[in-house]
Amino acid sequence: MKIKNNQIYFGEIKAEELVEKFGSPLYVYDFDQIANNIERLKRAFKIVGLKIKIYYATKANSSLALLRFLKDKIEGIDASSPYEARISLEAGFSPHRIMITAPALTIEDLGYLLRKNIGINIDSFSQIDQIAKIVNFYRIGIRVNPLIEIGSHQHIRTGGKYSKFGIMPIKVTEAIKRAKNKGLEVNGLHCHAGSNWLAKDLITFKKITEVMTKTAQKAGKFTKLTYLDFGGGLGIPLKPKEKNFTTNQLVQYANIIKKSINKVKVKEARIEPGRFLIGDVGVLLTKVVHISKGEKPINVVIVDAGFNVFGRPFLYGAYHQIIVTTKANINKFHLKKYMIAGNLCESGDVFNASKKELRIMPILEENDILAILNTGAYGFSMSSQFNLRLRPAEVAIINGKDKLIRKKEDYQDLIKNQIA
Template sequence: MAFTERDGYSGGRYDLGAQKTDTELLCHFQGNPVRYGHADDPLSGATADHEITVTKRTMHSNQLHINGIAAQALVAEFGSPLYVYDAECIRQRFHQFHSAFPYLNLDVHYACKANSNLAILRLLREEGACIDAVSTGEVFMALEAGYPAHAILFTGNNVTDEEMHFLLEHRILINIDSVSQLKRYGQMAPDTDVALRINPNVGAGHHDHCITGGPDSKFGISHESLDEVHNILTQYQLRVTGVHAHVGSGFLDVAPFLEATETLLTVAGDFKALQFVDFGGGFGIPYAPAEVPLDINTLGQRLTDRFTEFCKAYGKRLRLKLEPGRYIVGESGVLLMRCNAVKSNGDRIFVGTDSGFHHLIRHPLYNAHHEIVNADNIQDQVFVYDVCGNICENADFFARNRSISYIREGDVLAVKDVGAYGFCMSSNYNARPRPAEVLIDYGRARLIRVRETVEDLLRGQREF
């Protein structure tokens, strides 16, 4: 049977089917590594020996514009704080990633935990993405966004029987995470297809919290358990149609990923009815000027060559699955927030904003770096600031000791590269509503999530 890049499998119960200035920064993905901006451009955050990828941003009259729309105008229309995403950047990132892996039978499963807004899910569906889901809630949203069940792969952790019943009812292929789950699955659905998540005994990520492989990880089936796995498969007549591994989130070095690849392929050879091998996600982006972008083209070619070699030995051309999330949407997003207060404490200058870690928790949780620009005063004398939020915690900072153009009360600040693990990790801590989300596409800003109100904080509560 002939396959195309978006064809599905031919058989199997759960088979997958298928005005501008010289400071303009354009999401333009050709060649590798991907680098843009000008070293002397205050918009780019770039230095003379490193340039970073960003969504399309321009400067007019000393103000930041996002795809031709002034940040100040966006805040005036939709309020502050505000998440803003660039649709074209998402599309280009998706196709740049896809083309980096020149394997014919490739499925790119967008890891929707990175950003699960329905508008973004639908956008990526139209581009040919499949879905990597980690909860029944994500499965539900993917179905609502129009993905067929066969385009969704579920990889949960500590999964309940109720969740597995939901997945079976909706004909979603389950990636089994543990021996216990496999046994329970076999009891409720014998003589069906399953996939297995293998712990590759190697992990990588931008923070310890994000490493999902290795002996200290709670994820996946260990090598020591594989004999028991085979016994359970035989007992319940389960067919393993796919194997999977995931080293962690946000890696920029390809070595751990390639090491895990060898481990997974060794395990894969023991299963004779495979239809796919899923090498997971975790593909990182550079957040700080000193970080070097992931060489995705080299990685893609090396993985393609190795997998082609494996399939030849296996005797069957399998599908190759990958699960990018951050890599697709991370650089598309900006968080706009307004400066409410500027105050000094000794030699420190604190910039207080109308947002906080309840909207973007990445700095307190991961010590993550996000470039911040003054969207209302891009080119001016630079001062060193601590940029903080309005939450009653001293961990509530977006950045410390950060050089930013002179900030005045009322200025709009832009936190860059927040398209992934931003809004989706937000909360109502301190009884504060969450912000609106806007998607800019073809020069038009469209509201894709309404701003919460204080009344929304009562939703679901009942009188005692």
């Protein structure tokens, strides 16, 4: 995405042209930028001399076209459900490049995963027991809860005492023995303690990694570990004062992981970034439908998307920058404070970080198109049909050209599984 003469462009295409062609609301992803994000990460690990295996966290955005695009650029997939594993197979990832880490795997789920030979990081003793009921032998990883949390919101912090995920460090040896007794072999440890953290949190990440190191050293006495997986979580700047990781800070991140790997002496280091790869490449375009004209206590703008299309402000109070596609440089325009509200019948359905965080914008008009930034991750993948609103189309920009990768839904999509 670039800004030229106050207009937002994707390659040489104006944002409004995309809306004219594909409708509004519309997700647009600059695939060309994804390759840069991957390169930034890989370069940091190259600098510290550690071969890293990147397993993309599919939950961030599970579009088939995206997975196909990623297939030759990264090592593998971190799936959080059997269908995320299945779509990754369809995208061309072979089973040994896919692993799943999920808190609930039914007998049917496990049956599918085991038949397909997909890697599993077990989340509980119960998952060990249930796998052993289906197969006589399987290699598994263990998700460890380091009892430390990290991340930008309580809903996406996954470590700590009050977390449903993983196995406590002091119980890992017991898990290994339990698995062994049932014919399973533990060959990896996994840890993801939370999401969307920035360089200031590297100290916490280091502490988490130290717990992993100690846990792995102890586990190594009971089983042969071949990989350590340090999860995802690297964030992107969302609020105006937040900063992206610099190369130096990414090198610090890589170094923390390298130290752990050196101490444990396993063959493979894995990470599972989602947001870092795809978050900042996505923009949600949405059209202004109504603007209040003095009849409401504040200036309210209603757009044609709601939290069913992009839920992060509603779910996490997340701040996402919003730009008018034809008035991108706000210093050149008269400004006003607005509530940018969604089209759903729910009071919290606003794209400001909260109902009280009014956004300073150029004076808006009906039919203006707004670009909600940094919406490539946890945008479409969390969308729903609440209020019987349709999920939007998705477009990828590849080599500067637009390509429709998902059609907008229609009425039939809303009712196709209903039986009346």
